[in-house]
Amino acid sequence: MASVKDLKDLSPQELDEFRNDMRHSAAHVLAEAVLKLHPEAKLTIGPTIEVGFYYDFDVDEPFTPDDLKAIEKEMRRSINRNSKFVEREVTREEAREQVLDNPYKVEILDGIPEGTRVTFCSHSDGAFEDLCRGGHVEQTVDIKAFKLLSTAGAYWRGDENNKMLQRVYGTAWESKEAQADYLHRIEEAERRDHRKLGRELGLFFFDPIAPASPFFLPKGAFVVNELTAFVRDLYKRYDYKEVITPQIFNTDLWRKSGHYDNYADNMFFINIDETEYGVKPMNCPAAAMLYGSETHSYRELPLRYADFGRLHRYERSGVTHGLTRVRSLTQDDAHIFSTMDQIGSEIRGFLDMLRDSYEVFGFDNPRFTLSLRPEKRVGIDDMWDRAESALEEILADSGFEYETVSGEGAFYGPKIDIFVPDALKREWQLGTVQLDFSLPERFNLEYAAEDGARHKVVVIHRAMLGSIERFLGVLIEHLGGAFPLWLAPLQAVIVPIADRHVAYAHDVKEILEKHGLRVEVNDSSDRMNAKIRAAQLQKVPYMLVVGDREAEENAVAVRTRTGGNLGAVSITEVVESLVKETEQKSLEPLLSATDD
RNA sequence: GCCCCGGUGGCGCAGUGGCUAGCGCAACCGAUUUGUAAUCGGUAGGUCGAGGGUUCAAAUCCCUCCCGGGGCUCCA
Numbered sequence: 001m002a003s004v005k006d007l008k009d010l011s012p013q014e015l016d017e018f019r020n021d022m023r024h025s026a027a028h029v030l031a032e033a034v035l036k037l038h039p040e041a042k043l044t045i046g047p048t049i050e051v052g053f054y055y056d057f058d059v060d061e062p063f064t065p066d067d068l069k070a071i072e073k074e075m076r077r078s079i080n081r082n083s084k085f086v087e088r089e090v091t092r093e094e095a096r097e098q099v100l101d102n103p104y105k106v107e108i109l110d111g112i113p114e115g116t117r118v119t120f121c122s123h124s125d126g127a128f129e130d131l132c133r134g135g136h137v138e139q140t141v142d143i144k145a146f147k148l149l150s151t152a153g154a155y156w157r158g159d160e161n162n163k164m165l166q167r168v169y170g171t172a173w174e175s176k177e178a179q180a181d182y183l184h185r186i187e188e189a190e191r192r193d194h195r196k197l198g199r200e201l202g203l204f205f206f207d208p209i210a211p212a213s214p215f216f217l218p219k220g221a222f223v224v225n226e227l228t229a230f231v232r233d234l235y236k237r238y239d240y241k242e243v244i245t246p247q248i249f250n251t252d253l254w255r256k257s258g259h260y261d262n263y264a265d266n267m268f269f270i271n272i273d274e275t276e277y278g279v280k281p282m283n284c285p286a287a288a289m290l291y292g293s294e295t296h297s298y299r300e301l302p303l304r305y306a307d308f309g310r311l312h313r314y315e316r317s318g319v320t321h322g323l324t325r326v327r328s329l330t331q332d333d334a335h336i337f338s339t340m341d342q343i344g345s346e347i348r349g350f351l352d353m354l355r356d357s358y359e360v361f362g363f364d365n366p367r368f369t370l371s372l373r374p375e376k377r378v379g380i381d382d383m384w385d386r387a388e389s390a391l392e393e394i395l396a397d398s399g400f401e402y403e404t405v406s407g408e409g410a411f412y413g414p415k416i417d418i419f420v421p422d423a424l425k426r427e428w429q430l431g432t433v434q435l436d437f438s439l440p441e442r443f444n445l446e447y448a449a450e451d452g453a454r455h456k457v458v459v460i461h462r463a464m465l466g467s468i469e470r471f472l473g474v475l476i477e478h479l480g481g482a483f484p485l486w487l488a489p490l491q492a493v494i495v496p497i498a499d500r501h502v503a504y505a506h507d508v509k510e511i512l513e514k515h516g517l518r519v520e521v522n523d524s525s526d527r528m529n530a531k532i533r534a535a536q537l538q539k540v541p542y543m544l545v546v547g548d549r550e551a552e553e554n555a556v557a558v559r560t561r562t563g564g565n566l567g568a569v570s571i572t573e574v575v576e577s578l579v580k581e582t583e584q585k586s587l588e589p590l591l592s593a594t595d596d
Numbered sequence: 597g598c599c600c601c602g603g604u605g606g607c608g609c610a611g612u613g614g615c616u617a618g619c620g621c622a623a624c625c626g627a628u629u630u631g632u633a634a635u636c637g638g639u640a641g642g643u644c645g646a647g648g649g650u651u652c653a654a655a656u657c658c659c660u661c662c663c664g665g666g667g668c669u670c671c672a
Contacts, residue, residue, distance in 0.1 A: 062600055152667030153599025160669045164599050167667070199607070208645075208663040263672055282672070316597055317663090319670065410672060434672090461672095498629040525628070526635080533633035547631060557631080565632060 007174055018137070019174060023048040025085060025136045026075075026146050026172040027055050028121060032128035033074035034059075034168070037067070043130060044104040044156065044165055051182060052146075052171035056154055058104065062166050063151045071168070072148045078124060079143055085136040088120045088129075095120065095131060104156065105131050145179035146172035194476035195322040201481055201538060203489075204323070212320035213328035214469060219489035224330075226487055227468055228308060230357070231332040234464075238353055240304040240334055245286035247310065251276040256442055257285040262411075266313045283307040284436070284461060287335035288443040291457070296447040301457065302338035302346055309333070323473030324428055330468045336460040337445065343387065343435065346460055347394050347416075350433055354418065354464050355400075361475060362587050367419040367427065368402035370395055371409040378412055379437035387435050388414050412438035420474055428474050430466040435459075482539045482561060486585045491578065493535040494521045494556070497528050497547035504551040508544065508571060515575050517582070536561060541589065544574070560589050 010018060027046035030053070034041050038059055046055030063071070090098075092109055095118045099105035108131065112118065122129035123140055137143065148170045156162040173179035190196070198204045203220030206212070216224055235242065248270065254260040259267065259281065268279040280286065287305050296303070311329050319325055336346050358366055370391055373384045391414055395402045402416075409415055413435035419427040436459040439445065446454045465471040485491055492512065496505040505521045512519045522531045528545065535543045544556035555568040569591065581590040 065601085150666060151600065154668045155598075158669070160598065164668075166599075169667085206664085211663065259672075266671085284672085313671090316670065318597065318668080321665095325671085412672080429671090495632085496629095497631055500629080525626095527628090527630050529630085529632070530634050531632090536633055543632075545632065549631090559632060563633090 015174065019172070020048050021135045021137050022143050022174065023053040023172045024132075025123075025140070026143050026170060027053040028085070028123060028128070028130055028132070028136070029075050029078050029140060029143065030055050030071065030148070030168060030170060031057075031130055032078055032124060033071045035128070036074055037070055042102050042104060045108070046130075052149070052169065054167050054169045056156070056165040056167045058156075058163065058165050062153070063168065068148050068151060068168070075146070075148075079140040081124065082139055082141045083123045083125050084139045085121055085123045086126070087132075087134060087136070088122070089117050090120065092116050092118055099131060143172055144174055145176045146170055147179065147183070189477075192477045192480045193322075194324075194473040194481075197476050197481040198323070198473075203476075210328070211317075212315060212326050214323055214326060220472075222489040223472060223483065223487055224468055227465065227471065228330075228332070230360075231465065234353055234357060235304075235306055235334075238304070238349060240306040242306045242308070243287075243290055245283065245290065245307055245309055246280075248277045248279050249285070251278055253285050253289075254278045257288070258438065258442065259285070266315065268312050268314055279312045280309065281311055281313045283309050283311070283331070283333050284335065284439060284459075285443075288439050288445060288459075291335075291337050291445050292443050296337070296457075298339065298447050298449050301447060302336050302342050304334055304336045306332070306334040323469045323476075326467070326469050329470070331463045332465045332468060333461070333463050336462065337447075337457045338460060339447070339455070340386065340458055343458060343460065344390050344394060347391065347433055348397075350460075350462050350464070351394065351398050351400070354431055355398075357464060358420075360585050360587075362478065363420050365420075366400070366430070368395060368400050369408075369417050369419070370402055370404045371415050371417065372404065372406045373409050373414060374407050374411060376411055377409070378441070383437055384414070387437075391416060391435075410434055410436075412436045420478075428470060430471055430474065431462070431464050432466065433460060433462040436461060480539075482541075484585065484587050485541050485578065485589070486582045488539075488541050489518065490520060490538070490540050491518045491582070492520075492542035492544055493531070493538075493540050494519060495528055495531045495535070495543055495545045496521065496523060497545065499523075501546050501548070501551060505546050508546060508556060511571055512575060512578070515579050517575070517578055532559065542578070542591070558591055560592065562589070564592060566591060 007015075007018070024047075027048070031043050031046055034055070034057055035043070038057075040060060042058040044056040044058060046053060092112055092114060096106060096109045099109070109118070119132055119134050120129050121132040121134070121136060148168060150169045152167045152169065153164045154167040156165055171179065171182060173182060198220065201219065202217050203223065204214045204216045206214060214220075232242070251260060251269070254264070254267070259278070263281060267281050270277045270279065286309070287307060290305060291303070308330055311331065313327055313329070315325055315327050320327065338346050358364075372388055377384070392404070395416065415432060415434035417429050418431035419429050421427045439459045440456040445457050445459070447457055449455050483489075494505045494508055496502045502521065502523045505523065509519045509521050522534065524531070526534070532543055539561055541561055543559040543561070545559065546556055550556050550568055553568065553570070555570050556574060558566040558569045558574065560566070574591070577591045
């Protein structure tokens with residue numbers, strides 16, 4: 001049990017442990033305060049989380065913001081009274097006797113093996129006691145800083161068939177400063193929220209007329225197209241062939257693919273001419289149609305079909321979120337048709353491509369998971385054995401950190417998922433690569449082998465950026481909306497100081513545009529300060545100020561959005577540098593204050 | 597889908613039963629011609645999310661629905 005006095009000497013692990021103990025203790029104090037103010041409340045569980053703690057209560061009336069304030073006040077009172085945390089060990093059966101009036105605690109105890117000893121923890125000199133797994137600070141004043149953040153509904157044991165409880169979230173830290181830092185980080189994350197930035201930067205918006213489906217304005221569409229072009233470029237190098245497939249299919253296809261039985265709740269259906277059609281939520285069946293439309297030889301394999309088709313998924317109303325969870329989306333989707341022996345090299349090739357591309361965006365720490373066979377699945381175990389060990393081996397060789405999760409694979413095959421965190425530290429799945437043993441069976445997808453015999457192909461589904469929409473959302477937060485030059489819809493704003501410089505400004509614009517650069521002149525009647533500010537708020541990478549001096553020497557005064565004023569630079573040099581920075585897809589400006 | 601909170605000009609917000617519903621930014625018009633984050637003045641713009649109800653009177657109270665937010669659940 002760590003003591004606060006020697007906080008400064010704690011190792012990172014010890015500090016983690018101390019925070020954990022403190023947050024757990026704070027949860028106890030929270031429970032005490034709630035019981036005091038709402039005696040009818042039933043306690044359930046109160047674990048710690050990465051940045052704090054929560055406690056779930058069964059109460060008749062949900063907590064209001066005022067309740068939250070009152071509870072927080074009561075907690076402070078209890079902490080300031082300062083009492084020791086005391087643990088008491090009893091048998092499971094004794095504990096059960098004590099909590100008989102609380103069905104939740106009884107359920108918890110009944111889940112523990114008979115004869116196990118359990119602990120109660122108390123503070124406030126025994127006035128409050130709760131069943132507990134242990135791990136506390138010594139006394140209540142060791143909870144140095146805490147704050148209740150929010151309330152939310154949450155199902156008992158996370159099961160939506162169970163009763164909904166009221167959850168109170170809080171954060172707690174070893175010092176006021178550490179807490180202030182954390183709260184500041186939250187604010188910063190809110191500033192980077194892609195939904196807010198999407199609006200402010202004129203990238204996209206949402207309208208109730210098409211729930212959870214983004215409208216991309218010209219600037220947003222530019223970035224989306226640029227991302228797509230980036231992927232297409234990689235496809236050339238990695239020998240993918242792009243295909244185009246329909247949007248709406250007769251339901252017969254969805255029955256054949258299995259989507260009708262397994263995914264219909266997430267699909268949009270249309271009835272025309274007494275026939276039912278489904279809007280595609282995935283490209284796979286269409287890819288299978290393409291493959292099946294011709295006979296194939298082993299010589300053609302692997303065959304890689306890329307499809308940027310627009311998908312529609314009916315996501316339940318409570319789960320949509322900005323661009324990261326939408327109902328209308330596009331994936332950088334491809335299906336690879338290969339032999340069993342080619343799986344290894346195909347996935348290796350995909351991971352190479354993925355590594356190269358994530359680096360371009362500055363995603364240096366993607367997290368990988370390998371999901372293995374679930375209970376309910378198709379295919380014989382021998383096939384799963386081979387596929388799983390192939391994936392495992394590739395990941396082990398790749399140098400990426402990864403973890404294995406059993407039972408999480410798709411029913412049709414094992415998969416690797418790639419996750420990246422957004423500004424609020426929520427992780428989002430971007431890329432995925434999945435083996436599919438089911439599609440070839442259902443659509444009878446075969447190839448003629450060397451000996452003339454027919455074999456089933458293996459299908460590999462893979463997406464690198466995942467949903468382009470989601471990728472853009474995560475990217476906006478990652479970059480705080482400041483796109484690197486190659487992705488910036490507007491690369492530079494030319495700022496004439498007075499009207500007499502406007503003509504020269506347009507000359508400069510023409511030269512830059514001839515070199516493929518995206519430039520605008522701000523010839524409004526605003527003062528230059530206001531023009532700088534406007535460009536700055538739009539996160540335009542470069543501001544090129546032109547006045548008498550610049551016009552005279554065929555130059556522009558360069559300012560970067562990071563605030564650096566580089567003074568006069570010749571137009572030739574600016575063109576050269578910006579073109580180079582664009583071509584290199586550089587994350588940092590090449591023209592920077594430290595140059596010359 | 598479930599719990600709570602919310603929806604007022606393009607955007608951000610104020611207004612909690614009582615005259616023609618306000619403010620800031622943006623937009624538009626005019627003046628200003630300025631050296632690195634906001635020049636000044638004026639104009640226009642709103643069936644207060646939708647429908648129903650209560651009331652002499654509803655942005656404001658009640659009901660239903662839609663949409664958004666924080667969570668939960670889900671995520672082939």
